[in-house]
Amino acid sequence: MIIVIQCKDRVGLVAAIAGLMAAEQINIVSMREYVDTVEELFFARVQVQEQEHLNGDDLKKKLQAVLPLDAQVKVNPLPEKKLAVLVTKEYHCLSDILVRNHFKTLGASVQCVVGNHAMLGDLCQRFEVPFHLVSHEGKPKEAFEAELLQTLSPYHFDFIALAKFMRILSPQFVSNYLGKIVNIHHSFLPAFIGANPYRQAFDRGVKLIGATAHFVTNDLDEGPIIAQQIIPVSHSFSALDMMRAGKEIETAVLAKALNLVFEDRVFVYKNKTVVFE
Secondary structure: OEEEEEEEOOOOHHHHHHHHHHHOOOOEEEEEEEEEOOOOEEEEEEEEOOOOOOOHHHHHHHHHHHOOOOOEEEEEOOOOEEEEEEEOOOOHHHHHHHHHHHOOOOOEEEEEEEEOOOOOHHHHHHOOOOEEEOOOOOOOHHHHHHHHHHHHOOOOOOEEEEOOOOOOOOHHHHHOOOOOEEEEEOOOOOOOOOOOHHHHHHHHOOOEEEEEEEEOOOOOOOOOEEEEEEEEOOOOOOHHHHHHHHHHHHHHHHHHHHHHHHOOOEEEEOOEEEEOO
16 A cells, blocks of 8 residues: 655654554555755655555544644555556557556556557557547647547546657646646757757757656646656767657656656656655
């Protein structure tokens, strides 16, 4: 069972949590905590041993009684998260998600894939995952996103992964899933925001390229960052070479970010994250 806690900091919080667990005869398997001393915020992720008598709702109430009044407490009996995926044409991130989903190493189950082009439908069919085509062509953005919402509405999911979904979502769409959309950006943010980052990197003559997974907000490519990775490049790399190398990083970073999110290791506050790896 996983317990995640976010609240105002004060002296004795770790002792209060550990004391309550001891009193309830609950064995703590691991406990990670962090204090932002500037914001005076306390974050904790506690894994406890599963017990037949352990009631998540009762434990949550008892924790809230010993924590500050504003405490956000979630008690999750390690449920498997559910995921929807939005795609365009590039297959590398989607294929990695589908393989992990097939072999049950994703940490979530993929409910559906929605694409604005048809070309990845065959890949989804091979893995027996529902694929829906919602074309953006010849439609106002409002109509396209309304159709996206309608297509997603029959499915129950906890998160949406933008696996190279090359469309900018409106604030209205994002507001429906605030804090639930994870995007992979083909750049080491905050550098090279927007389109064609590898061309931007090539033109700038950079010696490092990277990828960033982040939560989607109303500000383009500026949401809270979950995971990042970089690799070295040299003057011998063309823009195409950079793109090919970048795809490997994008796949790895998105997989890592999703795993962290699915395991309740990511806390968001303001436009920052605390990540217990």
